[in-house]
Amino acid sequence: MSATSTSTPDNSDLNLRVDLIISNILRWGVAASLVLIVIGTVMSFGYSHDYGAGWGSAQDLKQMIQPDATFPFAFGALLSGLAQFQGQSILVLGLLLLIATPVARVAVSIFTFALEKDWIYVVITSIVFILLMVSFCLGKVG
Numbered sequence: 001m002s003a004t005s006t007s008t009p010d011n012s013d014l015n016l017r018v019d020l021i022i023s024n025i026l027r028w029g030v031a032a033s034l035v036l037i038v039i040g041t042v043m044s045f046g047y048s049h050d051y052g053a054g055w056g057s058a059q060d061l062k063q064m065i066q067p068d069a070t071f072p073f074a075f076g077a078l079l080s081g082l083a084q085f086q087g088q089s090i091l092v093l094g095l096l097l098l099i100a101t102p103v104a105r106v107a108v109s110i111f112t113f114a115l116e117k118d119w120i121y122v123v124i125t126s127i128v129f130i131l132l133m134v135s136f137c138l139g140k141v142g
Helices: 012-046 058-065 075-083 087-115 119-138
Strands: none
Touching: 012 087, 075 087, 087 119
16 A cells, blocks of 8 residues: 555646746747847838938937837837837837746746645735836836
8 A cells, every 4th residue: 555645636747837838938928029129120220221320319310210200108109100010119019028028927927826825925926026017017218
């Protein structure tokens, strides 16, 4: 007779699946953000053949990049720029995806710890996630 019980669930399959999900989130998030950043940069540089020549002020630089475009500092401007295929908006989307990738990893970790009933880590990871969300909401550009 064995001393181990066969009624206890084995979490190794669950842990393996969650690890694969987390690694795929990180891998594909970084890869997708890299593609968007490169496309946005190429589009921004490619708009004007004189890009970078004779930079005088920030306003001159903005007019050189795309004369009709403004840099998307707000979410609405980002969506509008994406609809018009503006390079700066595509680049910003890539940067936002790069920022969101580890945040998504933290969110998946909360659910993982909850499935494992590891409540201390659920609380700790939830606090980290809340701090990330608060910092994003309170952060301002310029």
